[in-house]
Amino acid sequence: MTRCAVLGTGSWGTAFALVLADAGSEVTMWGRRAELTEQITTEHRNGDYLPDVLLPESIWATTDAAEAMRDADVVVLALPSQTIREHLQRWADLIPAQAAVVSLMKGVELGTTRRMSEVIAEAGGVEPRRVVVVSGPNLAPEIAQRQPAASVVACTDHDVADLVAHACATPAFRPYTATDVVGTELGGAVKNVIGLAVGMAEGMGLGDNTKATIVTRGLAETARLGEALGADPATFAGLAGVGDLIATCMSPLSRNRTFGVQLGQGRSVQEVIAATRQTAEGVKSCQSILDLARANDVDMPITEGVVAVVHHGLAPDEMGRRLLSRARKAEAD
Numbered sequence: 068m069t070r071c072a073v074l075g076t077g078s079w080g081t082a083f084a085l086v087l088a089d090a091g092s093e094v095t096m097w098g099r100r101a102e103l104t105e106q107i108t109t110e111h112r113n114g115d116y117l118p119d120v121l122l123p124e125s126i127w128a129t130t131d132a133a134e135a136m137r138d139a140d141v142v143v144l145a146l147p148s149q150t151i152r153e154h155l156q157r158w159a160d161l162i163p164a165q166a167a168v169v170s171l172m173k174g175v176e177l178g179t180t181r182r183m184s185e186v187i188a189e190a191g192g193v194e195p196r197r198v199v200v201v202s203g204p205n206l207a208p209e210i211a212q213r214q215p216a217a218s219v220v221a222c223t224d225h226d227v228a229d230l231v232a233h234a235c236a237t238p239a240f241r242p243y244t245a246t247d248v249v250g251t252e253l254g255g256a257v258k259n260v261i262g263l264a265v266g267m268a269e270g271m272g273l274g275d276n277t278k279a280t281i282v283t284r285g286l287a288e289t290a291r292l293g294e295a296l297g298a299d300p301a302t303f304a305g306l307a308g309v310g311d312l313i314a315t316c317m318s319p320l321s322r323n324r325t326f327g328v329q330l331g332q333g334r335s336v337q338e339v340i341a342a343t344r345q346t347a348e349g350v351k352s353c354q355s356i357l358d359l360a361r362a363n364d365v366d367m368p369i370t371e372g373v374v375a376v377v378h379h380g381l382a383p384d385e386m387g388r389r390l391l392s393r394a395r396k397a398e399a400d
């Protein structure tokens with residue numbers, strides 16, 4: 068039996084813990100708040116993030132990270148991206164030497180422009196061949212209801228990817244292995260930014276042509292960045308690319324899209340942040356993704372527009388005007 072530690076008791080950490088338990092893995096969760104870890108252990112519920120879901124009884128949770136990670140074969144990180152470095156600096160010595168370390172996170176670090184797998188290797192002292200990325204169209208509430216879905220489990224070492232895929236394969240959740248960590252990770256991070264832009268269009272009352280255009284051109288700029296960073300272009304045609312982009316940009320369950328809808332309806336960023344309890348990674352990562360693009364001389368106009376709205380107060384309709392008034396060019400350029 069694979070022993071898994073899931074660090075983070077938010078929506079996706081909890082839903083993924085359920086998947087691991089359904090797959091027959093032994094699961095311990097770590098969370099910051101004792102009331103919540105106790106509720107998970109004794110009531111088999113996470114009232115804060117997935118209140119309607121009954122969790123498998125085998126899952127238990129603790130506030131003690133050392134206890135959660137003891138003898139783990141797989142350590143899963145499910146925290147907001149911008150917090151992960153500080154945690155890993157404290158946890159580096161607690162991660163078992165041979166464990167696979169899985170990132171569920173879809174963000175890029177502000178300041179360093181590091182992808183999460185890079186932060187894990189750097190701050191957690193984990194060999195890159197043991198760092199795994201799980202990413203795909205996986206809206207947590209649907210996964211927790213055991214609706215059929217699939218995802219990509221990427222690691223440079225195929226055997227390590229296979230170990231993690233085995234630990235999370237259930238009749239409802241189908242993991243596909245891959246070795247393109249860079250592409251898998253970028254697909255997940257950039258789709259949040261494109262989801263914000265699609266949400267803005269929705270909030271402004273715009274229709275499906277506009278949204279399909281943002282999705283398609285969003286995929287084009289994601290793939291351009293991926294190519295510059297050495298990703299396999301085929302990854303962006305897969306579950307971690309277009310698959311996740313579609314789920315996020317279509318679904319009212321997406322926090323990033325919902326955040327964008329509220330901006331499109333005229334609320335300020337501060338108002339939306341104040342009303343949002345859950346993580347909308349694109350709000351912070353749009354800046355780090357744009358920084359990464361600029362450092363690699365990659366044009367990402369939609370990401371640039373989202374940064375202008377979210378961080379510099381540009382009105383969403385002005386963002387639309389700016390995008391449409393750019394110099395004409397060939398679609399493939």
Ligand SMILES: NC(=O)C1=CN([C@@H]2O[C@H](COP(=O)(O)OP(=O)(O)OC[C@H]3O[C@@H](n4cnc5c(N)ncnc54)[C@H](O)[C@@H]3O)[C@@H](O)[C@H]2O)C=CC1
Nearest residue numbers: 076077078079080145146150171172173206207345346348
């Ligand atoms: N919710 C979803 O459907 C999916 C989310 N993801 C990604 O998974 C990652 C985690 O997201 P969710 O679980 O959805 O977020 P969430 O907002 O539901 O939960 C975040 C968790 O982190 C905790 N947290 C917040 N700040 C913290 C800090 N400074 N230190 C320690 N813990 C802190 C919160 O208390 C909560 O338990 C994100 O990168 C997200 O993009 C990926 C796929 C699906």
Ligand SMILES: O=C(CO)COP(=O)(O)O
Nearest residue numbers: 203204205206321322323
């Ligand atoms: O990553 C997700 C689905 O795959 C969840 O998207 P949000 O973070 O926008 O809710």
